[in-house]
Amino acid sequence: MKLVIVGDALLDLDLTGSATRLCPDAPVPVVDVEARRGRPGGAALAAVLAAGQGVEVTLISGRGADPAGYELDRLLPAGIRAVDLPFTGGTPSKTRVRAGGQSVVRLDSGAGFVPDVAPGPSVVRELRSADAVLVADYGRGATANSRLRHELSRLPPGTPLVWDPHPRGAPPVARADLVVPNESEATLFSGITAQPAGAMALWREWECGAVAVTRGERGAALAPSGELIAAPALDGAVDTCGAGDGFAVAVVLALARGESTSDAVTDAVLAATRFVASGGAGAWTASEQPAAATGLDVVHRVRERGGRLVAAGGCFDLLHPGHVNLLNQARGLGDALVVCLNSDASVRRLKGPPRPLVGVEDRKCLLEALGSVDAVAVFEETTPCRLLAELRPDVWVKGGDYEPSRMPEARIVEQFGGEVVRVPLTDGYSTTRMLRKMLELDVNREDLHERAG
Template identity: 65%
Template sequence: MKLAVVGDALLDVDLSGGAERLCPDAPVPVVDVAARKCRPGGAALAAVLGDASGADVTLITGRSDDSAGRELERLLAARCVLLDAPFSGGTPSKTRVRADGQSLVRLDVGDGVVPDLPLAAGLFEALRSADAVLVADYGRGITRNSWLRRELARLPSDVPLVWDPHPRGAEPVPRTDLVVPNHAEALSFGAGSGTAEGAEALRLRWGCGAVAVTMGARGAVVSPPGELLRAPELMGRRPDVCGAGDSFAVSVTLALGRGVPLLEAVRYGVDCASRFVAEGGAGAWACDGSEPPPPRPGPSFSRVEQVRSWGGRVVAAGGCFDLLHPGHINLLNRARSLGDALVVCMNSDESVRRLKGPPRPVVHAEDRRCLLEALECVDAVAEFDETSPSRLLEQLRPDIWVKGGDYEPDQLPESRVVERHGGRTVLVPLVDGYSTSRILRDLEHGGRIRRECHGRAG
C-alpha cells in the first residue's frame, strides 16, 4: 500500500541519565547525562510507523538544511521517500531531559514554518498516486498552504483522507473522511467534553465524514454513530504516551486504505495505540540509525468483542504455521469448531528462528499472516515476538486455548495464563503424515513429500 503522510516533521531528542544531587545555586536536580537518543517526531514519526506496518511511505514536509534537518534526513533515509516543501526558519527540535525514567523538562527550539508558496509538482504526484493519505498537523504551517489544501480536496473519493489536527493549524478540508483530535484538542476546538455530542459538533463544524476523539486509556469516541470504543488494558511496565496519537492515526489510515469499515478501523487504531504505549511509546526506541522498528500493531479484537457481547465463546490457537499444510488446516478447523471466533497467535520470524533454528522460517511472517487470514475459519491473526504467547493471551483472554496433541499440558506455560482468566486448554490430535520439519528434510534430499512421515505439525 502507498501511504502519503503530509505534515510537520520534528526531531525528538532524549537526554537521559541519573539525578542524585541538587544544583548548588538553585533547588533543581543535576542530571548526569548518560545517553543521547534521537528519533523522528511529529509527521516523521507517523511516516516511520507507516513503514514499520509494511506501507510504502512518502513524507511531504518542511525542514531546513540545518543540523536537525540533516539528522531527520539520516533517520528517515531507509524508511520513506522524503519530499521537501518550502520552509523558512530552523527545523523544529524537542529535547526531553529525563532522570531515572522521569521527564524533568522539555526544551523546544526551531521556529521554522511552511509558507503559503507553490509546491513542487512531485509532491502533488505523490498525493495522486497514494492509496491513503494522512495529514499530521503540528502547527508549523503546512496545513495552511493553499496549494496543498486544493490538492487534498481533489483526492479521489476512494482514497481515504485522515486528518490529525492541531489547535495552531488550519481546519481540515471538508473532503476529509476522518478527523482524529485527542481530548485536549477537541476541547480547544470548542467541542466540550469528550462525548458523542462533542464529536458530532466537530463533524458538523468541519463538514467531514466522521470524527474520532481519542480519550487516552478510555479509548475513542466516534461520530457517527456516537459510540465509545474502549481501549484494552495496558500491559506494559513503563507506559509512555509519547507518539500514541501518531500510532492511532497511522493504524486507522492504513486500515481504511485496506477497505476496513470505519468503526472497525478506529477500533483497530485504539488497539494499536494501546499496545504502542504499553511497549514504552516512542521513547522506547534507540535511534542511532540502527533502531529497531516500533512495536507491531496489535490485532483488531473487534470480532472478539462482538462475540463476547452476546455471550459467545472465543478460541485461540497458536503456532509457527511455517509452510502451511493440511495438518495445520485440520488444527485450525477443529479449533474454530470449539467456539464462535478464532484468533491465531502466530510466532514472529525472530520467535520462529529461536524455536526452530536457521534457516527457519521458510515463509516470512507477512506471508504466513496473509495465508492464515485467507482461511475461512480464522477471524484474526495476532503476531508475537516472545517464545511463548503468554503476554498476548493476557490481553486476549480466550475461553479456549488450542494446541497440537504433540504437547503435554505442563509444557505449555501459557495454559496457566488462560486458566487464570477462566479458560481451558484443549489439545487437538495431529494428522499423521504432515510435519514442516519432515517436508523440509524430504525436499533437501530431493525426495517427494510423503504422507507416511510422522512428527510435529509445526
C-alpha cells in the same frame, strides 16, 4: 499500498540520565546526562511507524538546512521517500530531559515553518498517486498552505484521507474521511469536555466524514455514530509519546484495507495501546547507518575522554604529498581525525567524468593507511553537511584555496560551536596538475609514434 503522509516533521531528542541532587542555586534537580538519542518526530514519526509495517511511504514535509534538519534526514529509514515542502527557518526540535524514567523538562527550539507558496510538482504527483493519505499537523504551516489544501480537497473519493489536527494548525478540509484529535485538542476546538458530544460538535463544524476523539486509556469517541470504543487496560506507568501518531497510522491503513470507520477506529485503539505498552516512541531505535559508522565510533571514544575531534574532507583522488601534508596538519589540531570522503557518485557530480580515477574503496583504503587518519566516513551528497551535523567536530579543516563563502559546511560546523581552519597548501601538488601532466605525456608519446611512423 502507497501511503502519503503530509505534515510537519520534527526532530525529537531524548537526554536520559540520573538525578540524585538539587542545584545549589535553585530548587531544581541536577540531571547527569548519560545518553543522547535522536529520533524522527511529528509527521516523520508517523512515516517511520507506517514503513515499519511494510507499507510504501512518501513523506511530504519541510525542514531547515541546519544540523537538526540533517540529523532528521539521517534518522529516516532508507525506504521512506522524502519530498520537500518549501521551508523557512530552523528545523523544529523537541528535547526531553528524563531521569529515573520520568520527564524532567522539555526544551523546544526551531521556529521554522512552511510558507504559503506553491510546492513543487512532485508534491502534486505523489498525492495523486496515493492509495491513502494521512495529514499529520504539528502547527508548522503545512496544513495552511493553500495549494496543498486544494490538492487534498481534490483527492479521489476512493482514497482515504485521515487528518490529525493541531491547535496551531489550519482546520481540516471537508474532504477528510476521518479527523482524529485527542481529547484536550477536541475540548479546545469545541469548548465541550464531554464525549461523544464534543466529537459530534466538531463533526458538524468541520463537515467531514467522521470524527474520532482519542482518549488515551479510555479509548475513543466516534461521531456521528456516538460510539464509545474502549481500550484494553495497561499495567504500570507507560510512555505515551507518539501514541497519537500510532493511532493515526493504524486507522488510515485500516481504512485503506476497506474496513468500516467503526472497525478501523477499534483496530487503531488496540494498535495504539500495543504501541505505548511496548515503550512508545521512546523505544524506537534507528537502523544502522553505514555511511559514518566508523567515524561515529571514533567520535564516541574522543567525547568520552573529553578530547578534541577534527574533521577534514575531500575527494582525495590520486593521493599525493599535498594531501598527506594537509592531513598531518589537521591531525595536529586535535586528538582524533575523521576524513569525510566523497563517494564515487559525489566526485563525479563535482568533477565530471572520468573522475574519480580511483574508486571509493581504494581511496578509503589509502587514507586509512595513513598514520594521521583515525577514521574515514563516506558521504553520498555533494557536500558533507549532513555528515558533519552527525559528527559535530570541534574543528573542520579545508585547504587554503577554499574561501569560507564557498564552504556551506562551515556554517553547519559553526552552528554547534565548531571552528573552521584553512591549512596552507603544499606548492607544486594538485590532482588536476597531475592529470594534466599525464595527458601531456600521452600527447607527446602519440606525437613521437606518428613521427616515427
